[in-house]
Every structure is written in structure tokens, then in C-alpha cells.
Amino acid sequence: MKLHFPIEQLWRQVRKMGAQERQYSLNAPVAEPVPDIVTRFNQGGAEIALEDVDVIGGVLGSHGAQIVLYIPDQGQGIDEVLQDGPKGKKVHVADCQTLEQMRQRNRFQRYQAVVNVTGDFNVFGFSMSQRQSVEGTARLRVCINCLKHLNYKGYVTERGQASQILSRFNLKDFFAEHSTLFRYLPTAFIEPKSGYSDDWKEISRNFRARKNYSCESCRVDLNAHKNLLHSHHIDGNKRNNSVTNLQALCGDCHRKQPLHDNMYVKAADLSVIQKLRKNQGVLGDTTDWNDLFQLIDPPYQGLLRLYRSRNEPKPEIGYEVMDALGAVKAEAEMAWPRTKFAVVGDQKAKESWGALGWKVETLEEALRGFRDGK
Ligand SMILES: [Zn+2]
Ligand SMILES: [Zn+2]
Ligand SMILES: [Zn+2]
Incomplete structure (x- = not known):
């Protein structure tokens, strides 16, 4: 397998530098030939x-x-x-x-x-x-x-x-x-960043342990997925490691911080975070539209605003239907279970909801509907 960028080498470099703030998953997109x-x-x-x-x-x-x-x-x-x-x-x-x-x-x-x-x-x-x-x-x-x-x-x-x-x-x-x-992410996003102090890796590990591997924003417990919890520098200065300048954030809350540099999350990681939030009940009753904007994957935010402006009922975020054995049969970023309507990312997801008798649109179809004045 020919790699167009030496990803393992980059990683060794990143690990050496102790750049722990951006934990990439090696399982997914970038580790294959581009x-x-x-x-x-x-x-x-x-x-x-x-x-x-x-x-x-x-x-x-x-x-x-x-x-x-x-x-x-x-x-x-x-x-x-x-x-x-x-x-x-x-x-x-x-x-x-x-x-x-x-x-x-x-x-x-x-x-x-x-x-x-x-x-x-x-x-x-x-x-x-x-x-x-x-x-x-x-x-x-x-x-x-x-x-x-x-x-x-x-x-x-x-x-x-x-x-x-x-x-x-x-x-x-x-x-x-x-x-x-x-x-494939922009290659600029996977270049290692410098600027961390030599002891950053250890500082970050200790800090996150002290926060019991839980996100300080959404409260999700990431003990089972420690790599999805990041240590964030509140003032943006990667060398200011004072405890008052650090915040433990899950990958999803982290990328939503203002002025954040190249922060992104993979679909698979977001899905893990959403599931844990749901299972742990950290969301409580999300009765407020603002909570939904915090939770939703950003590509869906514009559509969510359109629904709000039309006084539609609030959707459930990260909704899934399971079979009798607890396996996920269908997953949607936004769903209205009462009317059995869902908005999903791709055609494959659309088919699985369709098979369950739901009315379903892809994000693209829903946006186009608004654009063309549906
Ligand atoms: Zn969070
Ligand atoms: Zn940060
Ligand atoms: Zn244009």
C-alpha cells in the first residue's frame, strides 16, 4: 500500500512532541492512500x-x-x-x-x-x-x-x-x-502542530484523569473512550498549562470552541459521543432549541434553524431505532418519532429508514427543498 503522505511517521513525530490536544483516529479516512x-x-x-x-x-x-x-x-x-x-x-x-x-x-x-x-x-x-x-x-x-x-x-x-x-x-x-x-480531510489538517510544551502529554493525561475523563461542557463520561476527551487551552496559548487555563472537552464540544484552529471530528467519533451522551442520559430533557444547536453535527445546523423559523416541533438529535437484540437498525441525525420523519446523511441511511416505513430525506434533499421553495 502506497501512502501519499507518511502518516505513521507523522504520528511518531506527533507522539514525540507530545501533541495530545488533537487525537486523530488512525482507524479512519486519513490512513489510506489518497x-x-x-x-x-x-x-x-x-x-x-x-x-x-x-x-x-x-x-x-x-x-x-x-x-x-x-x-x-x-x-x-x-x-x-x-x-x-x-x-x-x-x-x-x-x-x-x-x-x-x-x-x-x-x-x-x-x-x-x-x-x-x-x-x-x-x-x-x-x-x-x-x-x-x-x-x-x-x-x-x-x-x-x-x-x-x-x-x-x-x-x-x-x-x-x-x-x-x-x-x-x-x-x-x-x-x-x-x-x-x-x-479525505484537507491535508493541512493532518500536519502535526508544534507549540506544545515538552511535558504537555503528561500534563494533559493527569488533567483529564483529574476530571474523571468527563467533558466539562456536555458532561459525557469518556472513561471507555479516553482518546475522545481533549485538554483544551482556554486562552489558545498551548504553553499556558496552568489548571485555570485548561478545560477537559469531548471532541465534539472542543471543535465548537470559538477561534479554534483546525479542530474537527470524524463521523465515527461523533457517533460514539452522541451514543454515550444518550445512554448516560447527560442530555436530560432537551427542551430548548439552543441545546439542540449545541448537540447537532454542524452541517445540520442551518437546516435546524430553518425548521425552528417555521415553528416546526423540535427534532430528536442522533436518533436510532434498534431491533429486539439491541442492534442499531437505523440512525438519523434528526428525527421526529411521532410523525416518523427523519433527516439523514446519505442514501444508505435513507433506505434503512424507508424499510421501517418512515418518511425520510437526506440533508441535501431537505436543503434543496428549502432552496427551491418547497
Ligand atoms: Zn462534550
Ligand atoms: Zn483546544
Ligand atoms: Zn454559490
């Missing part, structure tokens, strides 16, 4: 045909990796774009109305598919001032229709917040928030 095309997405991008763009949970992907689409050729606007990135052609991050219209007209501009967590895009064009082709990097802005399609952070439903949501949008968070939907 297709060449995905490597290219991560290294500046590759031109892509619309048919090759997959839509997963409303966002864009290809060959198992999350991507965004942009147009490198900024034409004669290049001088202005290099000065002021937001004036350039917009970056698509979701299956928005603009892309849908192009699809319908069978027109698809020459988009570049790229895994970009920095926000700096390679662009070129014909400079009118220099009378020649020029190139450079520009901080292009995200497409507004994309934010609408996802109801990202409540872009549609939260009155008066749209401009703030737009100005605060950043790709690093956006990719991290959708980590559960894709097989």
Missing part, C-alpha cells in the same frame, strides 16, 4: 466538470474530498482583484442557486476545484495597466447564494446578522465543520 486527484485538489486545485462535483449535505465534494469552486481567470478585473480580493469572482462552497442555474442551462464555467483552508486563491488575468498577463493571490469572498443555500449560521433566518456572518466566514472553519461528511 487518490491523486485529491492530492491535486490540495495542491492548488484541478479543473473540474460539473458532473464530477458531488453534493453532500448541501456542500461540494469530489472523489471523497470536500472542495470549493472558483474561477482563476479574473479577466481584465485582475488589477482590482489583486488589490481587493472581495471584488473578484466569488468562491462557491455549496450547491447554490447560481450553480443550479448553470447546470440547467448546461453551462458550467471553467471552475477550479480546490481544497483551500487559507482563503488565498491563485488568480490571473490581463492587466490593463501593465498591458500584459499577470498573476498573484487574492482573498476571494464566498458566494452569498451558497451561504443562503446552507442557511449558514442562520444567514437566511437570523435577522440582521447576514453581513456579520458573511464577514466572519472563513474556509478553515468551514472545512472543519463539515469533516464528518467526507472521507
Whole structure:
């Protein structure tokens, strides 16, 4: 098996550095060969045909990796774009109305598919001032229709917040928030981070033991899955290991901390955390919508806000149906058991709910329903 990045070596390095804050699971996506095309997405991008763009949970992907689409050729606007990135052609991050219209007209501009967590895009064009082709990097802005399609952070439903949501949008968070939907993470996310003190590993272990391996935010007990409990630096300074600056957080609560750097959670890990929360009854009666936003996997947040804005009843989060022997027959991120309606991640889950006689939509179908004014 040929690895395109030396993951074991990286890990040895990470362990040596004692970088315990980000515990990756080695069981899943990253530890397998990455297709060449995905490597290219991560290294500046590759031109892509619309048919090759997959839509997963409303966002864009290809060959198992999350991507965004942009147009490198900024034409004669290049001088202005290099000065002021937001004036350039917009970056698509979701299956928005603009892309849908192009699809319908069978027109698809020459988009570049790229895994970009920095926000700096390679662009070129014909400079009118220099009378020649020029190139450079520009901080292009995200497409507004994309934010609408996802109801990202409540872009549609939260009155008066749209401009703030737009100005605060950043790709690093956006990719991290959708980590559960894709097989291959941005390669920038799996590079080891430096900056921890030499004794961090031990400090973190002792600290988490003192907290009885329980999350200080949602209270889930992770004694059976200690690697899913992290030690978080409240002030963001990885060398400030004073007890008052540390917080024990499960992987899910950890990634929801503000200003967090490249924090993500794998689908399998999130599912473990959700199950433990449920079994341990730490959720209690989640009667408040705000609790649901805390619990739900971020790709579903926009949809949850849409349901709230329509005064729909509150869904159950991480709902599952078991057979007589206690094996899970079907799992849904959102479900309304009384009306037997569920929203799920993929077609396979959809089929298992369908077999139980439920009405079910994928996240993508539900978002599209709102977009097209269902
Ligand atoms: Zn768009
Ligand atoms: Zn937690
Ligand atoms: Zn942290």
C-alpha cells in the first residue's frame, strides 16, 4: 500500500512532541492512500466538470474530498482583484442557486476545484495597466447564494446578522465543520502542530484523569473512550498549562470552541459521543432549541434553524431505532418519532429508514427543498 503522505511517521513525530490536544483516529479516512486527484485538489486545485462535483449535505465534494469552486481567470478585473480580493469572482462552497442555474442551462464555467483552508486563491488575468498577463493571490469572498443555500449560521433566518456572518466566514472553519461528511480531510489538517510544551502529554493525561475523563461542557463520561476527551487551552496559548487555563472537552464540544484552529471530528467519533451522551442520559430533557444547536453535527445546523423559523416541533438529535437484540437498525441525525420523519446523511441511511416505513430525506434533499421553495 502506497501512502501519499507518511502518516505513521507523522504520528511518531506527533507522539514525540507530545501533541495530545488533537487525537486523530488512525482507524479512519486519513490512513489510506489518497487518490491523486485529491492530492491535486490540495495542491492548488484541478479543473473540474460539473458532473464530477458531488453534493453532500448541501456542500461540494469530489472523489471523497470536500472542495470549493472558483474561477482563476479574473479577466481584465485582475488589477482590482489583486488589490481587493472581495471584488473578484466569488468562491462557491455549496450547491447554490447560481450553480443550479448553470447546470440547467448546461453551462458550467471553467471552475477550479480546490481544497483551500487559507482563503488565498491563485488568480490571473490581463492587466490593463501593465498591458500584459499577470498573476498573484487574492482573498476571494464566498458566494452569498451558497451561504443562503446552507442557511449558514442562520444567514437566511437570523435577522440582521447576514453581513456579520458573511464577514466572519472563513474556509478553515468551514472545512472543519463539515469533516464528518467526507472521507479525505484537507491535508493541512493532518500536519502535526508544534507549540506544545515538552511535558504537555503528561500534563494533559493527569488533567483529564483529574476530571474523571468527563467533558466539562456536555458532561459525557469518556472513561471507555479516553482518546475522545481533549485538554483544551482556554486562552489558545498551548504553553499556558496552568489548571485555570485548561478545560477537559469531548471532541465534539472542543471543535465548537470559538477561534479554534483546525479542530474537527470524524463521523465515527461523533457517533460514539452522541451514543454515550444518550445512554448516560447527560442530555436530560432537551427542551430548548439552543441545546439542540449545541448537540447537532454542524452541517445540520442551518437546516435546524430553518425548521425552528417555521415553528416546526423540535427534532430528536442522533436518533436510532434498534431491533429486539439491541442492534442499531437505523440512525438519523434528526428525527421526529411521532410523525416518523427523519433527516439523514446519505442514501444508505435513507433506505434503512424507508424499510421501517418512515418518511425520510437526506440533508441535501431537505436543503434543496428549502432552496427551491418547497
Ligand atoms: Zn454559490
Ligand atoms: Zn462534550
Ligand atoms: Zn483546544
